[in-house]
């Protein structure tokens with residue numbers, strides 16, 4: 034057979050309602066036989082205009098909207114906004130509030146990575162790890178339900194502190210949960226990581242190098258999986274991360290397998306932080322001194338944190354009023370998605386879902 | 402091959418463990434005390450200060466009030482549009498009298514969209530049907546308040562003590 038054989042290209046429309054797109058995401062792929070020659074992500078199905086709506090809202094009123102961006106890690110979104118405002122106002126946060134924030138944020142990171150592990154394996158065709166992961170995540174979500182009254186849309190943080198102090202035995206419950214989760218993570222690790230089918234399925238696919246990742250300005254696990262040691266919690270410690278002892282997990286090859294293992298091992302590091310925070314947490318107020326009307330002085334402010342999916346930043350342009358003149362969120366899922374086209378071209382169509390899943394996007398965050 | 406066997410081992414170890422699925426609707430979930438469910442509203446306590454309507458990020462509360470014979474503000478209509486309410490609890494946070502609260506009620510399915518537009522009466526009776534934790538607390542508070550204010554209350558047939 035010569036390579037000049039003419040083959041007709043086929044356009045395949047994946048989504049917007051496809052179970053492994055984790056939301057409403059459409060991907061138009063052009064196929065040559067089984068090879069992907071072009072891929073065109075179409076986004077915006079979940080666009081709610083958070084940034085535009087924020088221009089008409091006071092800072093406190095924006096917090097519930099941030100819950101809806103990355104709905105798997107809403108605590109981190111809450112924090113991204115309040116951190117930016119606190120940074121702009123130069124506010125002092127009481128210690129107990131900071132510790133509570135660290136605990137809920139790291140637990141939320143664990144929950145978010147659990148969802149990744151569960152759904153990624155579901156995408157690859159393994160049903161039961163999904164159930165295992167969700168059982169464990171449920172424990173965390175129930176703890177959040179107890180501290181802030183909601184399972185997904187927490188609206189827990191406030192500018193200057195947190196809304197509620199922990200209930201009397203909440204910290205104890207966290208302390209008890211950590212070793213349990215550790216054990217379960219080990220179990221999931223045993224269940225999945227040694228499985229030959231899984232390994233052969235994900236090893237070497239969706240590979241990119243350090244330079245490519247930097248050129249596409251990827252962040253979070255996507256960047257770290259290539260071996261580039263960059264974690265905002267270490268590089269530019271915000272909050273009280275400098276008081277905790279934890280490692281930055283990096284991969285080697287930058288393929289889907291590395292991204293999976295990085296996330297799995299990051300759970301353990303997050304649990305370490307939770308454990309330290311839960312044992313050091315002091316008594317005291319949970320709300321600092323905040324002016325009654327929060328007015329950010331005129332100017333531009335950018336503060337970013339290490340979200341569950343990468344650098345999550347809030348950029349505030351203020352004209353001195355109680356509402357932002359412009360609020361822009363640097364949403365890691367949106368940025369990380371941009372490399373998808375490059376990863377897909379030349380691949381076999383069967384690898385498509387495995388590559389998309391490993392990037393770990395949340396469509397609420399992509400569309401904003 | 403070893404990886405498979407390890408996985409299988411875990412699967413087998415799961416066999417005798419307890420089931421975790423909650424058989425809703427036959428079994429009801431136990432919500433914690435702070436659970437943010439659908440509001441209840443207690444008109445007697447409300448001083449018509451409009452703070453809840455002003456803080457609401459989705460502007461889904463509409464209310465109106467008027468002065469009664471004693472020159473006190475008295476609520477007349479109070480509606481929440483649950484089509485757009487995001488149950489963020491900012492309204493309950495700012496309310497100075499706790500007259501708008503959140504219950505553990507979470508079932509809000511309706512056949513029409515208009516059905517999600519709840520008025521004062523529905524919000525007031527929200528707790529009666531579902532026995533929310535906070536509603537019972539409010540009831541206790543109200544009883545205590547009424548006991549305290551009894552001598553004053555007997556003179557006028559005021560509907561309640563709105564301080």
Ligand code: SF4
Pocket residue numbers: 456457458459460461462481485486487488489490491492493
């Ligand atoms: S819970 Fe939030 S959205 Fe709903 S009425 Fe109260 S302030 Fe408005």
Ligand code: SF4
Pocket residue numbers: 446447448449450451452453454464495496497498499500501
């Ligand atoms: S419910 Fe509360 S906040 Fe709203 S008008 Fe009445 S007293 Fe004011």
